[in-house]
Structures are given as C-alpha cells and as structure tokens.
Amino acid sequence: MLSLSHRFVSDTLFWITRKKWLIISFFLSIILFYLPSPEGLTSEGHRTLIIVLTTLILIISESIPLPAVAILILIMQVILGVDTPDGVASSFMSDAVFFIMGSLMLAISIVHQGLDKRLALGIINISGNKTWRIVLGFVAVSAILASFIGEHTVGAMMLPVALSLIRNAGLKTDKATKLSTLLLFSIAYGCAIGSIGTPSGGGRNVIMIGYLSEFGLGDISYLKWMKYAYPMLLIEIPVAALILWFTFTPKQKIMDSAVRKLKVSVAKTGKLTGDQMMAIVVFFLVFLGWIFLSPLIGLGIVALTGVFLYLTFGLIEWKEIAHNTNWGVILLFGAAISLGIHMKETGAALWVAEKALGFLEILFQDISIVRWFFSVVLSGILTNLLSNAATVAVLGPIILDMGGNPVILGIATTIASAFSYLTIVASPTCMIIHSTGLVTSKDYLKAGWKLFLISIVLLFLVSFFYWPLLK
C-alpha cells in the first residue's frame, strides 16, 4: 500500500516536472482572464490574446503534443466565447490549410519516387569537382527546387546526396568534419532561402496571401509573389555559399574521387522510369495550375488536384501518404490560422499593433522604417523559436494592422520568417541535418548569425528600393 502511494506520488511528480509549462500557462491564463480588459481592447480581444499567449508557451516548451495544442486552441476559442462552434470550425479550414495539407502530400509523393539519385547526378554534372562549386551548387539547387516543391521535400532528397559525397571522400559519416558541416548546412540554408521564392515554397507564404485577401488588403498571384520574392532568393544564394565557405572552410578543396565514385554509383540506377517521368509531369502540371488556375480555384485546390492525380495514377499509395503526413502539423496550422483570423476580428491584432507602434513612437520619430524593422526582426526571431508557419499565422494579423503598405510589410515579414538559420528547431530541414548527428547546435549559430544579419540588410534594400518600383 505504501509503495503504491509512493508510486503514485512519484508519477505525479514526474508529470508535474514534465508539464510545468502547461501548468504555468494554465494559471497564467486564469489570472489574465480575471484581470480587467485593458483600455481599447474588447473583452473578446482580451480573451483571444490569452489564447495566443497560451499557444506560444505550449509550442515553444513542447510540453504537450502539437495536435493537443491545436485542439486546445479550438476548445478555448469556443469556451472563452471568442466565436461560436460553427464560426471556429469554418475559420479552421481554409484554402491555406488545404494548401499545407496538399503540399505535404505532394512532398511525400515526390520523395517516394527516388529521384534523389538523379538529382545528385544533375548537381555534380553542373558543379564539377571543386568543393566550392559543389557548395554553391548545393545551395543553388536546394534553393531553386525548394522554391517550387517546398523545403521539406528538397531537404529529405538532398541529405543522402551530401552524405554520399562525404562517404565517397573517404570520411566517416558518423563523425563531424568541416566538409560534412559545410555540405549539410548548404542544404539547410539553401532550402530556407528557397522557401520564400514562390507561394508553394512554404505554407506560410500561402497563409500570408490568405490573410491579405481575407482582410481585403490585396490579391497576390503566384507570379506576383515571385516578382517580389525571387530576386531576394537569387541574391542570397551566393551570399549564403560564401558565408558557409568561410565559416567552415574544409581541407578538401577538390573532391575528384568522391565525385567520380558518386557518378559511378548513380549511373547504375539507369534511366528515368516511367513512374518517375510521370511524377515529374504531374508536378509540372501542378506548377502550371498554381500559375494560371490558382486565382480562380485557389492554391490549395491545385495542390490537392496534384495529390489526386498521384493517387489515381498509382504513383503513390494512400497508405504511404497517410503514414508520412504530419497530421498534427496540419491541425496546428489550421488552428493557428483560425486564431489569427480571430485576432483580426476581435480587434486584438489592432490593439497589439497600436501598443507596439505607440512604444516605438516614443523612441523614434520616423516610424515607417522602424515599423519595418520591428516586424522583420520579430518574425526572424520567432521563426527560430517556433516554426515559420506558426510565426506568420500569429504575427501576420498584427503586422497587417500596423499601418503603412500592408503588402510590403506582409511579404517582408513572411520572407523574414525564412531566416531560420539559428536553431535546430527553426525548420524541418534544420532538424533533418541535425538528425544525422553531424552538426551541433553551436554550428547553427556559427554561420547562422552572419547570414541572419546580412539577410535582414538585403531584405531591407529589396523592400525599400526594389519593391516600390513594382507598382
């Protein structure tokens, strides 16, 4: 009996230590709930902000599973009277969520085809055997591919290519070297840089486009987004390659035998199979659909059409998709977007925006540039702590309420959410390279802070000198 009660106390203690942030956020939200609403904030807005705070704490601390956070957001929205159950349900599903779901499924279908060997051949055919050119090739190919098919997909496909080069160079793939760090970061940073290039590069781009049109601030087509964002991507490729090269300069300046061995091993795989060809054609159709049809039927529906085609042509089995789709993430982004919409509707976003502006106005006279820096830096920092899509979903409505040109501010914030260079949890690609055990969290900071600062400067130049010309 005694040991039973000891066991119970021990289990409870363990639960409490593991869930301390859940408990803290619970009590914090109760205290905030009973505080009077601040001036200028509606009581719905007040309650919405409580949910935002709880969500941020729970996502960063990872004290409960992500799908549980998602469900909690929905429950709290109804229980705290922010909206009716039907209202919450309809804000939960949107074309942006369709898009996130569709693009995750497209990613699975593409990765499944085993095109990575071909990709490897493509890269080394262009780059040759000089290490610096291979690094530039890795960054460029990762960025350009990621801009169209999404960063997750490219990260998963490029990883074996990098590891294979490392192995063929005669290095161990379970021991970190400058070369392994360099090649892995070329993938992670390349994918991050690329993810802003087109709307389909990352779910957050579509979330921002969704907010802009939902709030009646502007319609951004696939090509228009590219016009804004692609130049930034192209400038960043050489910059990232340079920074990486000088931070992790490897001993091997030429990788002659590694490249040759890789070519030999890849050549064995033979020609493109019919399925692979078909997979590429379907993706190309989806890409055309995004450009030409998305204004009519939405980016999400186009992505889902692609999934439909992959499934009906038997290029992927549903079992595979169901197993590899991160349903928790889809739920979370749906809930985060719902929360974002309610931040706007209840006036919570406006209130936070005005408070932030009021604070900045005390410090600075000209607010337009400061406002830009505030949005971009905050987005850049949050993305390294949360995830980039969650950052945009929560930050988006506030930024769009800060005045100025919402399109410029919105796109700049979204681009800054790709500056996920600093931590392991910043993006799935950062996690992919970390999972090899070859890079440590210190490595992320080593090259990351330089690229982070330079990216902000570049984004500043692009948004104040190039974007105004686009009107």
Next chain:
Amino acid sequence: MKILIAVSSQEYSGSTLSVGMQVARAFNASTTIVDVGKKISEFSTKVVGMAQERMESWDFDRPGVDVLEWAFEYLAEKEFIERTDIEAGFPKNTLVHTGGNRLEVYLKGTVCEDVNLILRNGEIIPELRDEVKNHGYDVTIIGGSKKRNMAHDLVQYINSSIFVVNEFNPDQTYRILLAVDDSPGTKKAIKYGVRIAQAFNIGVDIMTVSTTDHFGDDYRNAAEWAAKLLRRSGIEYQNSFQKGNPSEIITQAAGDDHIIVMGSSTRSPLKKFFTGSKPLKVLKHCQCPTLIVQ
C-alpha cells in the same frame, strides 16, 4: 532478472558497456542495451523519417545503428551472444519497430540470457523511464554525466536499481564499498554487492555510518549479516564503523578506487524531490561507479 544498459557512443560508453555486461554475467540476467538518440521536434518527425528512408536506399544506416553495431561487435568479441548470431553479422535488417519510437533487435545470449539491442529517440530520462516502466528492468546501468540534475532525475524517476558507471578506469583495481544501515533495502544491497564482488573477483569494504556514537542493533546486524555472506562466499572483506555524516563519509572513503553499493532511500518521493536523499548526495559527489539498489 532483467538489466538495462544505456549507451550513447563508442567514445563515451565503452566502460559502461563492459562493466554492464560483467554485471549481467554475474546475475545471469536478460540484458537490453539501449541507445537513446536525438529528440526530433514534433514539427519534423515525419519529414526526418522520410529523409531516413531515403538514406537507407543509399545504403546509409539510420543514426544510432552505428552505436548498436559497435555494441554488437563488443558482444561478439567477448562471446556474450551465440556463435550463430556472430557469424551472421549485425542483423540490421531485423531491426523491428516495437511501438512509438522504439526499434529492437533480438539476439540469443550465451553467458547471460537473451541480449536485445534497442534504439529509442527522445530525451534520455523520459525514454529510460518509459523503457523501465513498460519492460520491468531490475537494474539500469548508465555512464556518468555532467548534465545538471541528471543524478537527481535518475534517482527520482527511474524505477529500478541504478548503476552509474562514473569515471571508471579499466586499469584501476577497485574494491566494493558496501554501505549498510538499518533500512529495509539494505539486505538486497548486500546481496547485490556480494554478487558483483564475486563477478569482478574483488574485495569488499563493509561500512556502517551512524550520525551518533551509538550503533543500534539493526546497524550491527546488517554489518554482521554482510560479513557472514562474504565469508561464506570466500570473499576478502573488511568491516568498519564510522561516525559522522553518512554521505560525506561514504564519498570520502570511496575515493576513486571503489565501487559504491548502497540501498536506495525509503523516503517518500516528495521528500526526496525537495530535500534529496543519502544515495543522491553520494551519487552527486562521488568520483567512482555507484550502484543504488532498490
């Protein structure tokens, strides 16, 4: 009897594995060797899984398999597993998912019962706790760690005896420091101490520490019982009674040339959590391997 040995890499876990397998041999225990790999953020679990699938198609092992492979080679070299298994080499292909983030390889043991190799992903304490809870181990063996709170969390949350192979030096001749007192767990600690002394073929220092000059009957009985057991097993031993702060005296007497064996605290988990316990203090400050018997 079931033993869990937690390893992390060839570099750091060599002595943990070798000491662990000697203990397993002493108890003829069914043994599981676990490598707890990196925690994958929930945002990325699926995509990391896909990347690993791709890696396998290029003939790369998933992270952690290299650690198991090293453990396998060690087991093969010392003939801890059956010859048929050894000849077949490390059976990567038989790594099976056994729920959640747990992968397992079964091997047939020789000197001890079955040997299993498993791979888990996540934070070390929750993963070990889960493993012990669901698979019922009697002893968990783990290397020393400089991580803050590690000793505390092990003692507090892992529901088995704990053997921390802290700063083990294979060239050093060790003795067992068997700390006994009047607690109900002391008998089991004595039995374990005797078994390990036999297995390693080393002498034992029995130590009874009291905070006062007076040693109660229970203290003396425990020490005598230990002496009797050691005498019968033909193990060389010394008996000593000391006055003072038990954890300080034990730590000091142990130095770096003893393996401390002591019973776990019978305090309530709540008290242990806030004020600690003797075994915890010893574990935190000692510079030698320590077994806390539960």
